[in-house]
Amino acid sequence: MKLLRYLFYRLLQMFPIALFIVVINFALIHMAPGDVSILLAGEGADPEYMEQVRERYGLNLPLYQQLGAYIGQLLQGDLGLSFRTREPVIGIIAERIPATLLLAGTALVLASVLGVAIGAVMARRPGSALDTAVTTLSISLFSIPVFWLGLMLILLFAVTLRWLPSSGMASIAGPREGIGYALDVARHMVLPVLSLAAIWLGQYVRLSRAAVSETLAEPYVTTARAIGFPERRVMTRFALRNAMLPIVTVLGLELGLLLTGAVLTETVFSWPGLGRLIYEAILSRDTPVIMGAFLIMSFTVMLAALLTDLVYAALDPRVRL
Amino acid sequence: MTPTLTKTLRGTLRSVPGALSLVVLAIITAAALLAPVLGLPDPAEMEFALYQPPSAEHWLGTDNFGRDIFARVVWGARVALMVAIGAALLSILIGSVLGAVAGYFGGWVDGLLSRVFDIFLLIPTFFLILLIVALFGASLPLTIIAIALTTWPRSARLMRSQVLTLKSRVYVQAALAAGAPHWLVILRHVIPNGIAPIITDGTILMGMAILTEAGLSFLGLGDQNLVSWGGMIFEGQRHLRLAPWMSIAPGVALLLLVASLNLLGDSITFAMNPQLRTRGGAPKKRPTVAPPANEPAATTDTPILEVEDLRLVYSVGARRIAAVDGVSFTLRRGEALGIVGESGCGKSSLGSALLQTMPNNAALTGGTIRYDGRAIVLDGKGVVEKGRARIDALRWTRIATIFQSAMNALNPVTTVRRQMTDALRLHRPGITRAEATARIGEVFGLIGIPRSRMNAYPHQLSGGMRQRAMIALSLILEPELVIADEPTTALDMLIQDQILGEIADLRARLNLSLILVSHDMGAVAESCDVVAVMYAGRIVEIAPTRQIFDNPAHPYTRTLIGALPSLTGPLEELESLPATDSAAVAAAQGCRFAHACPAATDLCRAKVPPAVPLGDGHISECHYATSFAAEPREVRA
């Protein structure tokens, strides 16, 4: 019951923030130079037709009325129609989400699991030459521009060695279902996942190295050793378990950052995901798609933050929701 | 500020990555500043053959328009640095001011601003920047402003927390009392003092800004009239197959610059807090030795613990600190030994040496520890028998400890019951769940914890209860020897007394041997048979409790007893103890206590005092031990 109330309260909190984001985006888009109706009417349309188009899309109304109409429509769960393709925005976005989830999710799992493991191992020998080398290397990793790393991987593995495809999510004439399809997608995923994961890996190594070495210095670890627990158990049950707390927090909070990496990677690898959709929508001034995607993304980040807090609470009995 | 600054700088330069990154930064900055006078070709002039690979003439080749890529990379450094400095400065400026205002005024101002900081955390800022730049036209100043506008909450949060700690400071209050207006106080006193961590964070911010600009340029939204590395990669992408060098060089430049900034930030952080780099870690491998050939079998008279000339040295950087410097004592079965001394005297290090749980920067350099007549440590090396350290066989089943501050000594994320069950299972693999629960209940009963609290997490227990749980954990496997390291320090006086009483009681009932480490003579007096007084790494006096209180034969002991706090006496007297720097003292000739001893003579300063036996196991390391012993203690009023 208490949890439900907490959830309700947290979900309720999201709405003013979402409203804030909608208003900011709306203001930005409408303050900017350029006329969306030209995009809608098509190049070279006569002024009469443009006027018709403005009317049809409500672009002739005063801004506050347009905003009001948009918010009213949002409240009914309708994100409107894309200016460019005239399809429902919600469908366009929904279509792109799985691709981004697949790409970013795989990279995230890979980077976090590997990163936490490497970081934990490094935390066992803090200050050693290996630790310094790995720290320096991981800092260098997350200093690499992700799009550039992607290009270099394409250059090496797709252009020069011809081992892997350089773009897209599946082969055009490949199998459309079953294990064959999965393998085909997997082949296409290797390079984009690798470039995203490499950069995130650096972050998680650093994060985990700091968190684990912090917990290894905690008295309860000394207690565990005095009790005689084998070192591996000390590491997992005591050090890692407690180090997960800061790691989980950062993981959850960085979801937005994650999408940033995704847009650039999706561009390099022509991955049909959400990030690329937003980029294309921004370039083509597809206002409903931009607004809808920002909204969905912000909700995702907010939900991730909520989920993080829930996971944190589950991991740390000291936290009460 | 200045000495800290030089220290930080020196620390940064001493680390290899720190020094390296400063060198790289210096080179890139110099290249950017000197670009116009380096005699390079015009980076925009389309005058050379197209798509030339790197050669002696064009070090990094030429691009699709026949422009010299090396010249473009050098000129691109200007844009990168402009973005880095411009965006970071602007972001820090906005963030510091708003953060300072929020922290300084608190209340609804803080509430509102903190809410705004939070919202910014939830907006995918890169997309916002992308939107702004795409809508309003790509130009460098706009990019810088957009980056600053979306990253300032980072500095604001830092500044806010700085201000929260600063605003109660005396000089801030003094300035306010003197009638200075709020804005002046913020500008003059608050921001300058809180800016240090923000500047460190600035290097990371600069790296972020550079990568953001590069990302924008790569998406075709860079400044069209300037050469930027991201923009070069954007162009290079289209010619990746034909002229890969077009994308390689600017990417490497970006990587070098951003990595240098991040490494620099990292090195500065470590230089400011050196312990961050080396704390924690797994126990390192230590030298071992085989058991001695002819160990006499233990008899009932064999002491449970014998320590001979034990030496423990800490390495801090290049310094060596002898925390335990030749300590010897004997503990008989069922006896309680108190080890007393002020903090830093080496008593806790001694405790960790007995359990072989020393931190990694500590090493035993000599001495022997025998448990029940069998050597655990021989000449400072751990004794290993049949591939297993002898101490490991004794852990918790024979020797257990009670750590200070049970809040941190118990695992915060598992229940007390679980922790005890784990310990039981570890050492008694066959034990059933019911048996374990029964045993835990038994120990809880012994200590006086209600069984209902078994499933509690450590944080759910009161301070006293928690310490009792720690004691219960130490007793769960029925050890013979318990080493209690400041078991009551964090508790209030009343609970301290209770717990000490319970320990004494348990010892009697369970026939435990006990080593009680404490800074508190009073605590030791109540529960121990023998008291050892430690000063600067040595036991300067050891004697049966009565004896040491009645006839203290060392001036340091006398100081301690004189400072003995009673429930009525003033607590502050503890602070009147002369501060000791173990290292300095150990390095000096003569008696370690001479520098602070009211009765020190030239002899004391010149010659190390011998251990003077005074009978009945009373030993004092003082040139004048006999005369002190003859002179009963003055009792303070």
Place this chain on the structure above:
Amino acid sequence: MRLWTSTILATAVLAPALALAETTLIMPQQDEPRTLTPAPSSDTGGHGPTSNIYSHLVVMDWGIVEGVAAYGDLADSWEVSEDATTYTFHLNTDARWHDGEDVTSEDVKFTYERIMEKGYTFSSFLRDVKSIETPDDDTVVITLNKPNMAFLPMMAQGAQWTGKIYPEHLWADQDGFDTGPYVNEPVGSGPFKFVRWDRGTAVVLEANEDYFRGPPAVDTLIFRTIPDANVARAEFEAGQFPYLPFNYAPPLAEAPIFEADPDINVVYTPSHFSRDLQLNLNHEALGNPKVREAIAYAMDREQMNRLAFNNSWTPGYYAGVSSLQKWINEDARFPEHDAEKAEALLDEAGFPRGEDGWRFSVKVTGPNISDCSAITEILVRQLRDVGIEAELDRFDQSTWFSRIQEKQFDISCYFGRYGPDPDAYREHFSTDGARNFMSYSDAELDQLAAEANTIRDEETRKEMYGRIQEIVVRDMPYINVFEEQKMSLVRPGWTGFAVMPGGFNKSISWFGVYGVSGPDDAE
């Protein structure tokens, strides 16, 4: 499954057994169709499938079929009355709808009248239509309000996108062409029949064995949506389809790589789109004709061609593109590059170099398409070389377009069709022309342009348009730079794509694949 290679393999192995192998053709296209009904609005994803399902009355592309005003699809032939107001079309008598019904003149009348009634895009080409009559099943008579020589070529050109003919017997009960069962399950009279539409992936068509020109060589035609150029290129290289259309084309600089590849034929096609510069005459310096002339001298088309287009584009020295070939006045020619002359003209015009070396400053804009980006980037360098402080100021396409419409620019890269009928000069250069972004005005040109459109005599018309070109080149409100060349890639053995020589005639329209045949189709 590699469809087209598998047919090759199948043929190689089974050739003796099977005389005719099934030919499947995958056509990549960037956009998913919005609908499969062509009339209501222009739909880049729909043009491919609908152009092969539906037929047109007449079609035309900008000059690929040289010297004719229009090319008959359903219309076998037509006559134009003396006063150029009455057009009589004779339909092909073999044409059948995919459901077997006869295609009649009533279908044409029905389609055009509904388009006009609903105000669909194609109605702008029918603006001057007074009446449409059907004296018999195979004859359509269109009467105009006033003479308009541009009517036929403009209508024929627009028909490719949104002017296809619908079957009246299926659509009569529907309101408009955007509702009902046939919106996404089209029944046409073209060379291919609709099979299915896998949303998000592909539209599948099959050969119409009863097509009035005879069945196509391709048996199964799949329009596959591939939004990304990199993906399309990779798939083409992997052999998934035999044709990579120019809108996916890699940079021209890579053309030598493809030309060296025996498994790829590189096809260049003039697109009949210009790349030119629009000069805003309201700009303080650009208002001066000498300055505009100086810019024409300062510009070096050869350098641009070498740097940006691998020398494969055609420099544009005349005031028109090659689809207007027979109207071009070769005496009206833009000057060639001469930087010294440019500097002299600028000095003369009263814009000497200042102390900082600059005469005046201009912003060069253009849409964010790769060739305009390259042209503007190089142009900026060339202008700076003669002392004009030029800076880039590019925008995304919609922002750019609204800015030039609002005349917020100095110099802009522009792409224009200027055809297929020279009446386009009126739109671009007459004082109230819809595409006169330059604020150009010349009384003589205004009068000539208005008059020339109504004159049936070709010689007289040609003279008048020749004079218009002289005026334009004299005043230079615009400077032609290039005629665009498209680069497409085709696998050897495949012929008949619209971009290939003769391909357009065979395939009827820009998107048609009727004339396409693969390596294993018997000639």
